[in-house]
Amino acid sequence: MDYMLFLIIIVFLVAIEMAIPFLAKRTTVFGVFIPDEFVRDSKLLSFKKMYALLIFILGLIAVSIYLFWMLKGNSTEAFQVLLGPAIQFGIIFISTALYFYFYAKTLQRKKAMRWGDNLKQVKMTDLTVRSQDAMLPWYIYLLPIAVTFGVIGYTLLKYNMFPEQIPTHWGPDGKPDAFTVKNPFTVIALPLIMFTMQLMFLGINEMTRRSGIKLSATRPVASRVRQLTLRKYSSWFMFLISVLITMLFSFLQLQMIYPDLSDGVVGMALPIIFLLIVMIGSVIFAVKVGNAGEKEGFQPESGVSDLDEDQYWKGGLFYYNNNDPSIFVEKRFGVGWTMNFANPIGYFIIFGPIVIILLISVFG
Known part of the structure; x- marks a missing residue:
């Protein structure tokens, strides 16, 4: 399998x-x-x-x-x-x-x-586009976080039911293959990792919401459709990932309390189901955003162009612009968002949770 x-x-x-x-x-x-x-x-x-x-x-x-x-x-x-x-x-x-x-x-x-x-480079501004933004509000992301706190509370109540060796890693077959000694910290290490990841998704969603909506001066209608579609579906996709991680990690946590909760087949199937849902969601997200606005009519205006910001894109992949307050911007290659590496807040949102997860993994 x-x-x-x-x-x-x-x-x-x-x-x-x-x-x-x-x-x-x-x-x-x-x-x-x-x-x-x-x-x-x-x-x-x-x-x-x-x-x-x-x-x-x-x-x-x-x-x-x-x-x-x-x-x-x-x-x-x-x-x-x-x-x-x-x-x-x-x-x-x-x-x-x-x-x-x-x-x-x-x-x-x-x-x-x-x-x-x-060509004359023109910057497009539309003050009404924010009112059409359909990104999920921040408090929706509190739902999986509430589940995590429930799992942590239930775990502490059932502390005596945990084995002396706590699983810390699960193999492709769904069975644990690494263990650590039981203590009040190690029994909640997995929910803490889950909580950290949920906070990261919440932070990315909020900072993306506050980032600028860049419209094309030559294709204003099409670019508006694409930007709003990108923001909406990326918000929903991140929420979906947050929910899936919550379900998977909660199941693994409950299985530590009740080892007979499921057999090996379920343990093997869950990661595959999780992966398939993520992949299908990724495809839907990419196609929806990639095709957004393409049906809008386009008549190129002679002598006019959008801003050429090649100087801010290192290798076409890494965006570094001190003059742009946005923390996340649309990728130039691919579908989705990338960091503005000139904004230190982005490092905190992305790399802060990674460091915390590594620390929990090492000391848990």
């Missing part, structure tokens, strides 16, 4: 990587800003198609290698556990290298064709 989990992840990873260039914002090609009137350039379209084709070939090779070793039948369990993540890392590494190759080619094409040199 565990090798099927890795295979599903590999196929999903390849499919997402292939689709990314076609789902990114219209005016950003491999992280490079392209004025509207040049986005249909044949060279740029060929770059996208070539990237997708190379990722597809990479995926075929990766799946073939994985299936070969799995069906061979004489590989150890430890080797199987290492092979899946190794192939996934290889796909991410090679796809990243391909991205930077096509980023350089796109940037070179833009400079050679002098796109934007004679």
Whole structure:
């Protein structure tokens, strides 16, 4: 069952990587800003198609290698556990290298064709767009947090029912494979990690809400639709992940109190179900946002362009702009949000919870 989990992840990873260039914002090609009137350039379209084709070939090779070793039948369990993540890392590494190759080619094409040199850059402002924002309010994220506090309270009440060795890690088969000594801290370590993750999702949602809504001066209606769709569905998607994590971690916590709560099959099925829901949600989110506003009519205005902010995007992936108060901005390659690395609050929201989780894992 565990090798099927890795295979599903590999196929999903390849499919997402292939689709990314076609789902990114219209005016950003491999992280490079392209004025509207040049986005249909044949060279740029060929770059996208070539990237997708190379990722597809990479995926075929990766799946073939994985299936070969799995069906061979004489590989150890430890080797199987290492092979899946190794192939996934290889796909991410090679796809990243391909991205930077096509980023350089796109940037070179833009400079050679002098796109934007004679265009007037215009910034669009719409004071009414905030009233249409459909992101979830912050207090909705308190619902899974309330469940976590309930789990912590119930855990402390049932402290005497815990075994002397507390599980700290679960393998692909759903069974615990690492333990620590029972004490008041270790019995609630898992809910504390869950609580930290919930706070992170809450923080990301709120800081995203406060970030600027950037509209296109050449496609105001389409960009408004895309921005509002991105904000709405990212808010719902983060809430879905928060709820799923709450359900999964709460089940694992209750299973420590009641070891006979479920058999091994349920333990193996839960991570797969969790992963499938996340993957399906990711696809729906990417397609909804990627296609948002594309049906809106577009008549490029000669001599006008949106702001070219290439100088703030390092490698087309990392946004660093001291003049932008936004903590999160829309990605240039992919669908979703990335940090404004010039804003220190973003480091606190993203990396603070990671440090806390690591500390709980080490001392718990």
